[in-house]
Amino acid sequence: MIERFYLKEYLSFKEAELDLQPGLVVFTGPSGSGKSILMESILASVGGASCDASICESSVTWQIDEDNVGISNDDINVFKHIKKEKSRYFINNQSLSKKSISKVASAYLRHLSLKDFSDFKNENLLEILDNRVGAKSQKITKLKEKYKETFLEYQEVKKALHVIAQEEKKIVELKEFAAYEIKKIEDINPTVGEDEDLLQIKKELSKKEKVLGSIESANEIFNYEHLVSSALEALDEQSGFFDDAMNELRSVLESAQERFSALDDVDVEEVLNRIEALSGLKRRYGSIEEALEYKRQKELELKKYENIEVAKNDLHVRVEKLSAEVKELADTLSDFRTKALPAFVKDLNSYLNSLYLRDAKIHMSRVDYDLYGQDKLEIELNETELSKISTGEFNRLRLAVLALKSEFMSGNGGVLMLDEIDANLSGEESMSVAKVLKKLSKHFQIFVISHQPQLTSMGDQHFLVYKDGKISKTKELNMDERVNEIARIISGETVSSEAKKFARELLEANKCVS
Structure with missing residues (x-):
């Protein structure tokens, strides 16, 4: 998680410091107050965006791969972006390129603002499906390990056979x-x-x-x-x-x-x-x-x-043996997946229905063997390819997939950053998104900008971003202040007693939401 964020001199911000908690962290405030600027600067501190801030700095609990990065871990690792004449990036005061620092952070932080299709990649969907199978039977874990080991050996032997075949063509000359x-x-x-x-x-x-x-x-x-x-x-x-x-x-x-x-x-x-x-x-x-x-x-x-010729014959025998083993293991893996797929689809659609989306279809087809077997999963929503659905539908579908994935996560999944994911949604739709995010916040630290009372009321931590004259400032809100802010979101600048009452009821009700 990100424990602390510090920002100095960026656009309307002179200075901002946030002490952050795990779970769902909500940022609200009037339009133009600087919420998106703040989110962008958090991303910039870890190389995920560009900005002209003098300093933007994130203190994180992430463990750095010391061998690959060449930087030692501290108790709290500090990612920093400084802009004077040019941008410079640091981890624990050691200089790195923007590309390097972004690569380190990408293992822990994802910005869900654009149509990022990585959650719908075949290997990710298969991993979710396999984890569901693994929750009932440990056989699939050993099966996958054996399949991967056999497949890699099969690839190596095929490669060696190919080299011999190439050499054989020019064997006389050689x-x-x-x-x-x-x-x-x-x-x-x-x-x-x-x-x-x-x-x-x-x-x-x-x-x-x-x-x-x-x-x-x-x-x-x-x-x-x-x-x-x-x-x-x-x-x-x-x-x-x-x-x-x-x-x-x-x-x-x-x-x-x-x-x-x-x-x-x-x-x-x-x-x-x-x-x-x-x-x-x-x-x-x-x-x-x-x-x-x-x-x-x-x-x-x-x-x-x-x-x-002797070596070639030996390799042919090994290829045939390994090919049979790969097929047998892949077929067994496919059987597990085929049996588990209906429940997978049912649970995914349960999330989609709660998010006010129609059912999705998941097609499983056979493809050439790879590290993950011979199965390919593809999702359609409303019988429409993912590339053609609206951004709002895409984001809610992605939340449903992440929610399915989180059901079998044993540890912390890192940080998710969302912009206005509940924009242009009805109250019911916004509440459904909020409930899914609340579920995900058990495994992710989530930063979200919201203009809706439903999602805002679900936050474990609530920051107000506001303007003092022309200067943007941030403030962590207590219970009474949250009531006032949610009431403002409901009724506008003139806060009514009814809005305050509804805001308090929302907050009280959502204390019990797990």
């Missing part, structure tokens, strides 16, 4: 391409690290002649080795260090000579061609490792293509 890609890499047959080894060989080949010439020249030093040994002996110096150094040098030069001499058997042209082939793979795939991984993936694809 197999040839996969085999071609595998062969390109197999022809080169690379190994990890091979490219680095070949580059090292290429480097050594490029300096082979120079290195071998240098080694040959350096070997001359060993022709004078004995002279150094003799000199050290003459000096009575130990020659071990010199012998060790010469032995180590001899080992290095011999090892290098063997390594470079071994390159005599290497085909330079073959090395260069191999390097170029590996470079081509690296240019295309990024590295030898990636080329080998690509080859592995193509081998898996080729295996899948070769086994596609």
Whole structure:
């Protein structure tokens, strides 16, 4: 519910603050006093309308989906719209776009001013019907869960089968391409690290002649080795260090000579061609490792293509099995609904009759399977499509549907905002609307603008919107003030004692209305 609303500087309003209660909240006042402006500003505070108010702010008990919205819940969440140079929207002082804040609020608040057909959508009507069945038997709840689970699996398997069918059309081309890609890499047959080894060989080949010439020249030093040994002996110096150094040098030069001499058997042209082939793979795939991984993936694809007929047959079997299960579950669901439909229609028409409307007809037809089964419900009023009935009839029919829905609601349904839903109705018709709204107010907080005493007298909370000079103001009315206001609605500006008496009688009588 909305617990508090604050408005500052909007058209004829300088400031308004409302402490709101659950149930049916009625706004009355003379024409032009600012009732519609106030209603519009409440909607604007949660992104449901546009206005130029400096501030319009609603404190609500709604729970925000923290993961999706990215805003933490407070004990009371505050929705705010501020207009300076441009409009800005906030929840708990964190900025959001108008679209985002409206999306959050739409889960809790509905404005029933226009011909919104959402209440007559098939899934909503089926939910009302199923809830009525569920009140007598819990079987339908488990049945719906099982049907939905089976239907979703059926959809997934059908999708997989469709993909295979599409692949099958070009299977020859896909197999040839996969085999071609595998062969390109197999022809080169690379190994990890091979490219680095070949580059090292290429480097050594490029300096082979120079290195071998240098080694040959350096070997001359060993022709004078004995002279150094003799000199050290003459000096009575130990020659071990010199012998060790010469032995180590001899080992290095011999090892290098063997390594470079071994390159005599290497085909330079073959090395260069191999390097170029590996470079081509690296240019295309990024590295030898990636080329080998690509080859592995193509081998898996080729295996899948070769086994596609087996997979296709398996999927066909699963589709047929799931299709039979979906049909069986949907048929059982339809049986429940078909049996419950006459009572559903009867109770709907009971509400419609109390609202002074003629009976509605509900047609149940079979459609393609979807998440809700195979049933489609369509409502006609006076044998007329909903799109062609009057706004007044449409709104009263919608109230009847909401009343049916509320019969099996366990919690609070949020906030309903209505403009002058009882406009141009007779006293009896207005009272019938008021009674339905009173019933709905057990599950919804309802804001309604009214010019009729019947609906006004049903309110759990009553605000007067009036002008003080050119300034619009609001006031929550006590019992005596409500009597005076309802009497004004009945008799006009000159309030008669008879009007006051009738107003008090209405209020007293409606205290007992549940």
